[in-house]
Amino acid sequence: MDITTFTSNKRFQIWGISLLVVLAALATLPQWVGSYYVVLLTFILMYILITVSWTIFSGPTGYMSLASAAFFGVGVYTSAILFPMTGAVLPLPLIIVIAGIISFILGLLVGALTLRLKGIYFAIFTFGLVLLIQRFLLWFEMNITATRGRFVATLDNNYIYYVMLVIFVATLLTAYFIRRSRFGLALQSIGENEEAAAHIGINVTLVKVIIFAISAVFMGAAGAIMASKLIYIDPYIAFNPLLSFMPVLMAIFGGLGQFYGPIIGAAVFAYLQEFLKTEFPFAYMFTFGLVLVMVMVFMPSGLVGMIQRLLASLKEGPQEKSTPSWTLIFSFLFGILGGLVSWFIFRERRGARVHLKVGGVVTIIVIAFYLILLLLAYLGELRSGYFGI
Amino acid sequence: MPRGVPREINVRILEGEGVTKYFGGLAAVSNVDFHVDEGEIVGLIGPNGAGKTTLFNLISASLVPKPGVIKFKGENITGKKPYQICRMGVARTFQMVKIFTNMPVLENVRLGSFFGTLPGMSSADIAREAAELLEFVGLSAMSATPAKDLTLANQKRLEVARALATRPELLLLDELMAGLNATEMAQAMELVKRIRDKGITIVMIEHVMKAIMSVCERIIVLHHGEKIAEGTPREIANSKKVVEVYLGEQADAGS
Ligand SMILES: Nc1ncnc2c1ncn2[C@@H]1O[C@H](COP(=O)(O)OP(=O)(O)OP(=O)(O)O)[C@@H](O)[C@H]1O
Ligand SMILES: [Mg+2]
Numbered sequence: 001m002d003i004t005t006f007t008s009n010k011r012f013q014i015w016g017i018s019l020l021v022v023l024a025a026l027a028t029l030p031q032w033v034g035s036y037y038v039v040l041l042t043f044i045l046m047y048i049l050i051t052v053s054w055t056i057f058s059g060p061t062g063y064m065s066l067a068s069a070a071f072f073g074v075g076v077y078t079s080a081i082l083f084p085m086t087g088a089v090l091p092l093p094l095i096i097v098i099a100g101i102i103s104f105i106l107g108l109l110v111g112a113l114t115l116r117l118k119g120i121y122f123a124i125f126t127f128g129l130v131l132l133i134q135r136f137l138l139w140f141e142m143n144i145t146a147t148r149g150r151f152v153a154t155l156d157n158n159y160i161y162y163v164m165l166v167i168f169v170a171t172l173l174t175a176y177f178i179r180r181s182r183f184g185l186a187l188q189s190i191g192e193n194e195e196a197a198a199h200i201g202i203n204v205t206l207v208k209v210i211i212f213a214i215s216a217v218f219m220g221a222a223g224a225i226m227a228s229k230l231i232y233i234d235p236y237i238a239f240n241p242l243l244s245f246m247p248v249l250m251a252i253f254g255g256l257g258q259f260y261g262p263i264i265g266a267a268v269f270a271y272l273q274e275f276l277k278t279e280f281p282f283a284y285m286f287t288f289g290l291v292l293v294m295v296m297v298f299m300p301s302g303l304v305g306m307i308q309r310l311l312a313s314l315k316e317g318p319q320e321k322s323t324p325s326w327t328l329i330f331s332f333l334f335g336i337l338g339g340l341v342s343w344f345i346f347r348e349r350r351g352a353r354v355h356l357k358v359g360g361v362v363t364i365i366v367i368a369f370y371l372i373l374l375l376l377a378y379l380g381e382l383r384s385g386y387f388g389i
Numbered sequence: 390m391p392r393g394v395p396r397e398i399n400v401r402i403l404e405g406e407g408v409t410k411y412f413g414g415l416a417a418v419s420n421v422d423f424h425v426d427e428g429e430i431v432g433l434i435g436p437n438g439a440g441k442t443t444l445f446n447l448i449s450a451s452l453v454p455k456p457g458v459i460k461f462k463g464e465n466i467t468g469k470k471p472y473q474i475c476r477m478g479v480a481r482t483f484q485m486v487k488i489f490t491n492m493p494v495l496e497n498v499r500l501g502s503f504f505g506t507l508p509g510m511s512s513a514d515i516a517r518e519a520a521e522l523l524e525f526v527g528l529s530a531m532s533a534t535p536a537k538d539l540t541l542a543n544q545k546r547l548e549v550a551r552a553l554a555t556r557p558e559l560l561l562l563d564e565l566m567a568g569l570n571a572t573e574m575a576q577a578m579e580l581v582k583r584i585r586d587k588g589i590t591i592v593m594i595e596h597v598m599k600a601i602m603s604v605c606e607r608i609i610v611l612h613h614g615e616k617i618a619e620g621t622p623r624e625i626a627n628s629k630k631v632v633e634v635y636l637g638e639q640a641d642a643g644s
Contacts, residue, residue: 196489201475
């Protein structure tokens with residue numbers, strides 16, 4: 001692994017320094033902010049690290065893994081068994097390591113079994129794995145151990161936060177070094193043309209399986225520490241299918257082109273999610289879905305890709321100013337409509353005064369999103385024909 | 390092993406015995422015996438669907454012969470994986486170019502050195518070698534260009550450079566000339582000879598008779614998966630059987 005070949009030194013230094021600053025800030029954070037923010041940040045760190053570890057494998061190869069929830073869930077259950085409320089069997093750091101190892105082994109197995117599948121088949125099979133383990137555990141818990149759910153020993157919020165931070169840093173470092181190593185190059189070439197990669201001497205199967213398993217380690221570790229935050233767990237809670245889709249969406253939202261794309265995507269997304277969940281519990285899934293669809297349709301290179309292009313066009317002045325295409329106008333109208341629909345939906349669910357606020361905010365978010373799109377169109381960001389029509 | 394022939398003159402780098410591949414009921418390659426000597430340029434010709442590409446796939450381990458045995462430098466390589474074959478010293482190009490389109494030209498070549506050779510090359514060595522290879526195939530000016538922006542002729546050159554980066558002893562070229570204009574074809578023929586001059590043995594599939602006849606020392610003809618002839622270009626051009634099934638057709642098509 002020769003890092004310097006792939007990174008110009010200056011870039012590396014800038015990144016190193018900013019990373020240290022952020023780390024220092026994160027490490028001292030619990031001393032300045034209240035426990036609400038510590039908990040919120042723990043969640044955000046968790047989402048980022050799951051997204052980043054998903055990206056380690058799926059980003060460059062284009063194999064869309066939906067197994068994240070399985071690896072996370074395995075971690076949760078490891079904790080539930082070894083760190084129950086009745087008393088810890090092993091010290092927590094050891095449990096987290098064990099969870100990581102179990103996830104790694106599961107990753108190896110799943111990888112060896114499913115990685116010859118291509119495209120959507122791989123996605124379906126990995127997702128099937130989540131449901132399979134969930135169902136199996138459900139059956140196992142009911143028929144063999146006769147437990148409906150398990151209680152995990154609780155821990156201090158700050159402690160959970162610090163453990164999460166350590167896993168987070170480990171994930172980021174691993175992701176970074178894999179990306180910069182020859183493994184990263186191999187993964188990228190596999191994503192571009194697997195057959196050609198094999199014929200220039202890349203052990204395609206081995207690279208895929210190993211990296212897939214490595215990416216599983218961090219999800220398992222995160223699950224293990226998160227278990228004590230969840231307190232009560234059962235197979236449904238531990239193997240929540242949503243967690244399989246989350247990293248995919250967050251990574252695409254942030255943009256897969258750059259290393260920090262998924263990080264930023266997950267951070268924004270996770271914050272948005274927590275914010276929407278607490279402020280607008282009913283609107284949240286809907287808005288979530290809406291924003292996602294729009295991101296996929298209109299920002300194929302993600303948030304970071306869009307900002308990069310926006311900055312480039314600001315620097316060089318608007319390039320070939322194009323009038324927004326009718327598709328753009330249509331999408332704008334659609335956005336307003338979407339907002340109105342959401343407004344009506346929430347109106348029925350809640351008391352009259354709340355729903356107005358909810359619907360109003362949602363509508364404003366949607367409209368603001370489209371205004372940004374419109375602005376981008378004027379900056380030459382979105383050329384006519386961009387939507388393939 | 391060469392039978393009764395002095396070793397230093399005819400070292401068999403590649404040998405196939407009874408190589409066969411069925412796709413369902415279709416024998417794409419059927420009981421083919423062949424051999425390639427070190428330093429040769431061997432042509433592999435035959436009508437469309439004759440099984441030429443399939444034979445390449447069998448040699449490079451994309452496919453496994455059933456039955457049949459393939460030996461490289463005397464060692465049985467049947468059943469090995471493509472990456473192993475590559476590292477042993479067999480590189481190939483593809484009929485439909487398979488370069489890494491989103492990577493720069495130089496990166497494509499570096500990947501070849503990175504994985505195709507035994508470990509131990511420093512990054513400086515790899516970078517230097519990649520630059521030399523781009524020079525060799527005539528792509529130096531485009532080393533930073535994304536591979537997808539190259540013309541077909543240049544993409545083919547790039548694919549050759551990437552294959553060479555794996556430091557092969559045997560290079561399999563699948564229709565290098567297809568789709569090239571006359572000038573590009575002449576350059577490609579010259580490139581093939583220069584590769585041979587480096588000491589690399591070449592097997593090339595080609596439909597362009599002029600190229601095959603002028604570059605190859607020996608030609609193998611496949612038809613419906615079977616080897617129907619083998620010999621010097623002159624022998625092949627005069628073989629009644631070959632003219633009947635293949636060259637006649639080619640002459641009609643005007644090439
Ligand atoms: N993967 C495959 N599955 C099924 N049939 C195949 C496969 N690959 C090749 N074939 C069939 O095997 C036969 C030989 O194909 P092959 O590609 O080797 O021919 P070729 O001599 O390279 O022809 P061309 O000159 O057109 O490239 C053809 O009939 C082809 O349809
Ligand atoms: Mg062919």
